Amino acid sequence: MLKPRSTPTRELVNLDGIWRFTVGEQTLDVAVPASYNDLFTDSAIRDHVGWVRYHRQVRVPRGWADERVVLRVDAATHEGKVYVDDVLVAEHAGGYLPFEADITEHVRAGEEFRLTIGVNNELTDTTIPPGTVITTPDGRRQQQYLHDFYNYAGLARSVWLYSRPAVHIEDITIVTELDGTVHYSVETSEPAPVRVRVLDASGTCVAEADGAHGDLRVEDVILWRPGAGYLYDLEVEIADTDVYVQPFGVRTVEVRGTEFFVNGEPFYFTGFGKHEDTPVRGKGHDPAYLVHDFQLMRWIGANSFRTSHYPYAEEVLEFADRHGIVVIDETAAVGLNLAVASGLMGAPPRPTFSPETFGEATREAHARHLRELVARDKNHPSVVMWCIANEPASNEEGARDYFEPLVELTRKLDPTRPVTYAAVIFATHENDRIADLFDVLCLNRYYGWYVATGDLATARVYLEGDLRGWAEKYGKPIIMSEYGADSMPGQHSVWDIPWTEEYQLSYLEANHRIFDRIDAVVGEHVWNFADFQTAPGIHRVDGNKKGVFTRDRRPKAAAHALRARWAGLDGRKPSSVAGE
Structure with a gap:
């Protein structure tokens, strides 16, 4: 799908701004683009589960009488329906990719129409990402989900009206x-x-x-x-x-042996897993934060990031294209792992891949998402690899039957880029069932935080054994796609105490010592670029604090240490330039 552009034969009207917003019996003003959850003081709106409506009047430019008129929604999280006056003209499932409708037959040049966009934030076993809606004892509907970031909803990206010729x-x-x-x-x-x-x-x-x-x-x-x-x-x-x-x-990009090449030259990834997450806006795209985040990445020496855990706004990829930042482009398939939920909630374990849990219908939704992602992002030079899932239960029975068709589909859609997935810590080189299908191994590991908490000596032993096992068995490039420790800004200690800024720094340094000893490691993406919001609960205090920047982008001590490590690498592995 081509991004709307102003050309000699096409005109473009941006519909961002203040819309009317109806949730339940209330109608309010709302900002577009923005997630609606944090805009209002009413907790019933923040916690709402189900459909809401955005609506406004739109005038078609009078010069479009002989043109096709198209309405495009860059994202509606997680399901959208578009109405022109009272006519349904488009519907789409999947919250992070665009959809559009030719509305020529429903509008007239120079006249107004009423535009309504319904948005539904519900997640189920057959959505990507998945979730479950329950009813609480007092009768409220409540969304539960398996990903560790807040389920922001609404029109988080732009809405457009554009013209194109009949033959186009x-x-x-x-x-x-x-x-x-x-x-x-x-x-x-x-x-x-x-x-x-x-x-x-x-x-x-x-x-x-x-x-x-x-x-x-x-x-x-x-x-x-x-x-x-x-x-x-x-x-x-x-x-x-x-x-x-x-x-x-x-x-060009390619994988040879245990190396990743860009333009025929070995490339070492330095950077982050990120999130589209800012105060008030939630996942709402914001050009000011876009510019500032890229400035901070340049300042710290990052050359890359992963779009964890969903496709980002296309403006982000365009900016990366212009500034030479490398991107691992990830689908919204996060949470395909019921063992994680069992561990956190103490619930009885259930198989992740089965007709009763994540089966054929889930895989079809996943495949549709992959088709749309590749169609949107295939021409971006910054995108060097497709990541088709984050932390799936790749160690469980049924994983191969679920993922093998998706890997084949991704390669068919785009034979030019490597394919990867980010492996959860439960999936080891001994029990993982799908690693051989992929070109690059992305590993999420938290030794010293969730495992061997506060014991970095033991953590280093665990990490080195883990990485060497993957390297020896598969002989493929390894990217540390997540490693990190929470820290509260201003929390300090002379000892290695979890949650202090010093421990976060020591944790990263302990990981780096191991990365530098293993040739197959071709990249390090710290989790996370900045603190971000999560669902409320006892496991998080006002969100995830693994950022090396605070949520409002102030550097923690770890940011300065990473800058010292990454400065001047120019895509080379730190151990290869240690003596320079």
Whole structure:
């Protein structure tokens, strides 16, 4: 699905701002984009389970009389229905990817219509991510879920109205090679002559061709590199009716042995698991936080991040494209692990993968999510790998039957990028049932925090044995996709006391000593970039505090230590530059 853009043949109206919002019997003002949960003081709204309605009047520009009119919703968490006046024109399941509807037959140029978007935050065994709605003893509906971040809901990203010609460009796919070869494919609404041009950063045409499918060659090509996000534009024109410009970068990624390569050069990931999470806005996209977060990543020496645990706003990937930040793009498949819930709640264990729990219907929702994710993000040079799940029960019976078709689907959708998943600590090199299906091993490990809490000497022994087991058995690159310890800002001690800033720093240093000794480790993503909100409960105090920055982006002591470790690495492993 092409992102809406203003071009010589397309116009774009942004519908962000103050909308009306109906929840139950109340109608209030609400901000778009933003999660609605933290905007109001009424806890019944924050804790609401089920449908809400956003509505406003929209005027179609009068110059669009001969154009197709399209309404696009960048995200509706977790299910959306769109009405033009009282007519249902679109519905979509999945809270972190866009959907749209051609509403030409329902509106008139120059006139207003009433736009209503219903949003449902319910999670079930057949949604991605999953969850369960229960009824409390006093009759309230309550959402329970298996992921450790707050279930923010609403219209967290932009809503757009845009025009396009009747005969128009529907999709573009771009694949590049290091010699400057650009393989392109253009899909149109109906057969039409296609002309393409490659424009460099100055707007100069450096290659052109005719036809909907083909190859171009850019001479003296400038590569997209980590830290230097050079972009070209592919300008596509069809039959003098439509023009669309798709930015892209020339780069390759591959896995050979235990190394990860970008443009044929070994690459070492430094950075974070992140969250779209800020005060008041919840998961609402905010350009100011986007710019500031990338500034902080540059300051600390991070070259990459994982979109844990869902696809982020496309503006985030565009920013990463322009600034040369490497991205592991993750689906919203978090919580496919009933053993975690049993451990936290003391409930009897249930099999994760079964017809009664996560079965064929869940996998179909997962597959649909993968198709939409790859379709949206396939042309972003910053995206170097697909992560199809976070901490699934990959050690349980049924895991292989569930995941093998999804891995095959991902490779079919995009043969050019490696595929991974993030393994939970319960899944070891001895009992994991799916690791051989993937190109890269991403491991989430918390020795010294959840295991051997406060005992870093024991934690180092556990971690080194764990990593060497994976490396020896599989011979694949390993990325530490999560490792971290909670810390309360201002909590200090001369000893290694959990929750102090000093312990968080010592914990990270203990992990780094092990990473540097194991050749197969090709990256370290600290959990987390910043503190974030979670569901209320005794396991968290006002959210998860594993951030090296506070939720409002103030650095903890660990941030300065990471900056000292990562500064000047330029994609190389820290142990390889220790003597420089």
